[in-house]
C-alpha cells in the first residue's frame with residue numbers, strides 16, 4: 073500500500089480539538105489527479121500522490137490515537153486470518169480475461185465503484201447525544217468529531233465532491249484503463265440492489281439507545297468493509313497491473329494504489345473512535361443501566377465481522393458462477409471454463425465455529 077508522505081503539520085503539536093473546516097483542509101498540491109479525463113481528489117506533491125483532506129485530518133487522527141496509547145487503551149484490530157481473500161482470486165480472474173470472458177470482472181469492478189459511492193451515506197448516519205449516553209468525557213476524541221468533519225471527509229473521499237471525483241470515479245477509471253473501456257452491463261446496480269439484504273439483525277443491547285447501537289453497528293460494518301478491501305486492492309492492483317490482460321497496466325494499477333492510500337485514514341479514524349468507545353462506560357437509554365464499552369463494542373464487532381466474513385464470500389461465489397455461465401453461450405464451453413475456474417480456487421473459510429469467541433482485536437501500538 074502506498075505510503076503517506078510526511079507533510080508540514082500546521083496544527084499545535086498534540087492538539088485534540090479541530091473544526092470541521094480543519095478536518096477537511098487540503099494539502100498544497102502541485103498537480104491534480106486526473107483519472108481518465110476526470111479531475112479527482114487529492115494530488116501530487118514532489119511527484120508523489122497525496123490523499124485528499126489530510127493536512128489536518130492526518131495529524132489529528134495520530135494525536136487521538138496517541139492519547140489512547142498513552143492511556144494504555146488498545147486499538148481494535150481485525151487479524152489477517154479473519155479477512156477473506158478476494159473472490160475470484162488473481163489466477164481465476166486472469167484466466168477469465170485470457171479466455172475473453174470480461175463481463176464478470178467488469179461487473180465486479182463496477183460493483184466496487186457503486187459501493188464506494190454508497191459510502192457517502194455515512195454523512196447521514198444519525199449520531200445520538202454522546203454526552204448523555206457515554207458516561208465519561210469525550211472531549212478531544214475522534215468520537216467527538218464524527219459529525220464535526222470526520223464523516224463528511226469520509227463521504228467526500230468515497231463519492232467525490234463538487235467538481236472532484238472520489239473513489240467511485242477512480243474505480244471506474246481503473247476499470248476502464250485496465251479493461252479498455254469495457255461494455256458495462258445495464259443491470260449491475262439492479263442486481264446489486266436485489267441481492268440478499270444486509271440487515272443489522274436483532275438488537276444485541278436493547279437497553280442501549282437504538283441510535284447508539286446503530287452507530288456502533290454501522291461503524292463496525294464500515295471498518296470490516298474497509299479492512300476486507302485491502303485484499304481487493306491487492307487483487308485489483310495485480311490484475312489491472314498485469315500487462316498480459318490489462319490495456320493500460322501501469323496507469324490502472326496506480327489508480328488503485330491512490331484509492332488504497334486514501335482508505336488509510338478511514339480505517340484509522342474508525343479504529344480510533346471504536347477504541348475510544350470501548351474504553352468508556354455506556355449508559356442505557358433510560359439512564360438506569362451501565363455497560364462497559366468493551367463488552368458492547370466487542371460483541372457487536374464480532375457479530376458483524378463473523379457475518380460478513382462468512383456470508384459475503386459465499387454470495388460472491390454463487391454470483392460469479394452464475395455470471396460465467398451467463399457470459400458464455402456455448403454450454404459445453406461454459407462447463408469446461410467453469411471447471412477450470414473452480415480448479416484455480418484457493419478456497420477459504422472462516423476459521424471459527426459459531427459458538428467460538430473471536431480473538432478480536434486489541435493491538436497496543
Ligand SMILES: [Fe+2]
Nearest residue numbers: 188230239335
Ligand atoms: Fe473508498
Ligand SMILES: [Fe+2]
Nearest residue numbers: 230298335338
Ligand atoms: Fe473508505
